[in-house]
Amino acid sequence: MTQIDDERLGLPSASGARLRRHCLGQHQLVTELRKAGKLVPEPPSPAAKSGNVIHSAWAGNPEEELSVFEASTLDILQRLEKMVVTDWCQGLPCEVLGRELRLYLRKGIMPIASGALDVAYIQYEPMRILILDAKTLTGQVDPAHSNDQLRELVALTTQNYSEVSEITVGLLRPNVAERTSLSVYDQLECHVALAMLFKHLEEIALPNRPRTPGDWCRYCQALPFCPQAHAYASEPSMELGLQISKGTLALPIGHAGTELLSKLLAARPLIERLTSMYKALLAQEPDALPGYHLRPGKQVREITDILAAWEAANQVEGFDLAAFLSATKLSVTKLEAALGKATGRRGRDLRQTFSDVFGEVTQMRTDAPELERE
Ligand code: SF4
Numbered sequence: 021m022t023q024i025d026d027e028r029l030g031l032p033s034a035s036g037a038r039l040r041r042h043c044l045g046q047h048q049l050v051t052e053l054r055k056a057g058k059l060v061p062e063p064p065s066p067a068a069k070s071g072n073v074i075h076s077a078w079a080g081n082p083e084e085e086l087s088v089f090e091a092s093t094l095d096i097l098q099r100l101e102k103m104v105v106t107d108w109c110q111g112l113p114c115e116v117l118g119r120e121l122r123l124y125l126r127k128g129i130m131p132i133a134s135g136a137l138d139v140a141y142i143q144y145e146p147m148r149i150l151i152l153d154a155k156t157l158t159g160q161v162d163p164a165h166s167n168d169q170l171r172e173l174v175a176l177t178t179q180n181y182s183e184v185s186e187i188t189v190g191l192l193r194p195n196v197a198e199r200t201s202l203s204v205y206d207q208l209e210c211h212v213a214l215a216m217l218f219k220h221l222e223e224i225a226l227p228n229r230p231r232t233p234g235d236w237c238r239y240c241q242a243l244p245f246c247p248q249a250h251a252y253a254s255e256p257s258m259e260l261g262l263q264i265s266k267g268t269l270a271l272p273i274g275h276a277g278t279e280l281l282s283k284l285l286a287a288r289p290l291i292e293r294l295t296s297m298y299k300a301l302l303a304q305e306p307d308a309l310p311g312y313h314l315r316p317g318k319q320v321r322e323i324t325d326i327l328a329a330w331e332a333a334n335q336v337e338g339f340d341l342a343a344f345l346s347a348t349k350l351s352v353t354k355l356e357a358a359l360g361k362a363t364g365r366r367g368r369d370l371r372q373t374f375s376d377v378f379g380e381v382t383q384m385r386t387d388a389p390e391l392e393r394e
Contacts, residue, residue, distance in 0.1 A: 027122050027134070027136075028122075028134055029131060029134065030051065030054060031124075031131060031132060031133050031134055032047050032132075032133045032134075032221065032224070033133070033134050033135055033136075034133075034134070034135025034136070034169045034172035034173050034176065035135070035136070035169055036239075037168035037169045037171070037172045038162070038167075038168040038169065038236065038239075039236050039239055039240055040168075040220070040224060041168050041220070042232060042234055042236045043230075043231055043232045043233070043234075043236065043237075043240070044223060044224050044229040044230055044231075044232070045224075045228075045229035045230050045231035045232075046224075046231065046240055046242065047224050048224065048229055049231065049242045049245070049246060050240075050241055050242050053241075053242055053245055058245060059241055059242070060300075062293075062296075067157055068157075070087070070089075070090055070156070071156040071157055073086060073090055074086070074090050074093050074094050074097070074154070074156050075120075075138065075154060075156070077090070077094050078094055078097055078098070078119075078138070078139075078154060079119040079120045079138070079139070080119065081120075088353070088354045088357040088358065089353055089354065089357070091357060092353060092356070092357045092360070093156055093194045093195060095360075095366060095367075096194035096195075096199070096367075097154055097156070097192055097194050099366070099367055100192045100194065100199055100200060101139065101152060101192060103200075104150070104152065104190055104192070104200060104202070105141055105150065105152075108141070108148075108150045108188055109141075109143065112143060113143070114141045114142060114143045114150075115141065115142060116139065116140070116141055116142075117137075117140040117141055117142040117149065118137060118139070118140055119137075119138070119139045120136060120137075120138065120139075121136065121137045121140060122134055122135070122136045122137075123135055123136075123137065123173075123176040123177060123179075123180050124176070124180075125175065125176050125179055125217065125218075125221075126179070127218075132221055133172070133176070133217065133221055134176070135169070135172050135173045135176045137151050137153075137173060137177070138151075138152055138153050138154050139151075139152050140152070140177070142181075146185040146186070147181065147183045147184045147185055148184070148185065148186045148187075148188070149177055149181060149184055149186075149187045149188070150187075150188045150190070151170070151173055151174070151177065151187065151188070151189045151190070152189075152190045152191075152192055153169070153170060153173070153189070153190070153191055153192070154191075154192045154193075154194075155191055155192070155193045156193075156194060156195060157195070158195050158196055160392055160393065161191060161193065163191070163201045163203075164189050164190060164191050164201040164202050164203035165201075165203040167189070167191065167201075167203075170189040170191070170203070171189075171213050171216070171217075172213075172217055173189060174187050174189060174205050174209075174210055174213040174214075175210075175213040175214040175216065175217035176217075177210075178210040178211060178213065178214045179214055184207070184210060185206075185207050186204060186205065186206055186207065186210075187204075187205045187210055188202060188203070188204045188205075189202070189203050189205070190202040190203075231246060231248040231249075232248070233246070233248050233249045233251075233252035233253070233286060234252075234282060234286065235282050235285050235286055235393060237249045237252075237253075237286050237289070237290070238285075238286065238288075238289035238290075243289065243290055243293055244290070244293045244294050244297055249286065249290060250290065252283055252286055253283060253286045253287035253290045253291075254287070255283050281391075282393075285391070298312075299314065302314045326348065329344075330344055352382065355374075355378070356370065356371075356374045359373060359374055359377065
């Protein structure tokens with residue numbers, strides 16, 4: 021893998037729009053680190069990897085067999101796409117403009133930024149474009165009307181399709197309660213988005229742009245190397261330590277509490293990223309950190325073929341199905357997907373069938389509340 025994603029050419033990409041808005045110096049630092057050969061690509065997390073697999077399959081380029089969860093997510097995604105496109109077309113013909121289509125913003129002939137459209141549709145006379153972006157994870161995402169990434173995609177599309185009179189952008193989120201979020205840009209708003217992007221790119225290209233740490237740092241490639249993020253993340257421990265030594269430890273509330281919590285949340289990904297970098301270092305240079313070494317990972321027994329396991333268990337006298345099942349845990353999502361496969365039902369129809377079959381043995385569990393930033 022090269023350090024710079026070939027398609028992006030090392031230029032600002034719409035996927036980093038939110039990060040760049042919060043931290044004007046972010047792109048410069050990433051560029052410097054790349055030039056110095058310090059940015060080693062990190063393997064995607066399992067959730068991000070699964071998201072990539074779903075995106076590829078959605079674009080019609082399946083890379084590998086989908087898990088039951090991924091297949092179910094893809095199914096919902098395709099239905100959401102159909103629903104939104106049908107509504108957007110208003111009964112008039114439309115065609116697919118592209119899938120996984122990367123557009124470039126140019127100054128003269130030079131590309132200066134880019135962004136990828138997951139899928140886009142187009143209508144002519146007047147030219148209208150629909151851009152849909154899938155978010156398969158459940159994390160917080162700004163709604164379409166205030167989403168920086170979508171606004172930059174509008175800007176890129178406006179420059180590339182100068183005849184466009186209206187662009188609709190939409191988020192499709194198969195795994196959260198609010199599955200769609202749409203926003204319409206009229207022609208004037210499209211050109212405002214384009215002007216804003218040019219201005220922003222000029223702003224981040226100025227020398228010594230400030231780096232402003234915050235909870236967005238967790239998405240920044242430069243996080244392990246950023247002195248401002250390190251300082252920001254280490255403040256809470258100093259503050260708390262001071263209070264403990266004075267015997268006056270009390271959690272601040274109000275704005276002071278919000279600030280402290282933001283710093284604590286920023287510290288967590290920094291610690292995780294630095295720890296994993298140290299692990300990688302020890303794997304290559306076992307003597308690099310006196311007092312630390314890599315212990316071999318634990319070996320854990322696992323059974324992947326449950327049917328074969330039951331057939332084996334069934335040979336044991338006195339070991340009945342109830343005893344066997346007491347050692348298993350059913351995933352409702354996977355069970356519903358399996359029911360869909362067996363019955364050929366999908367969507368609402370499948371939900372209803374699942375409820376008919378398993379309703380009496382299904383109960384709702386409420387997980388612990390999670391922190392969410394407004
Ligand atoms: S880690 Fe945070 S402060 Fe540092 S460059 Fe990235 S976004 Fe900016």
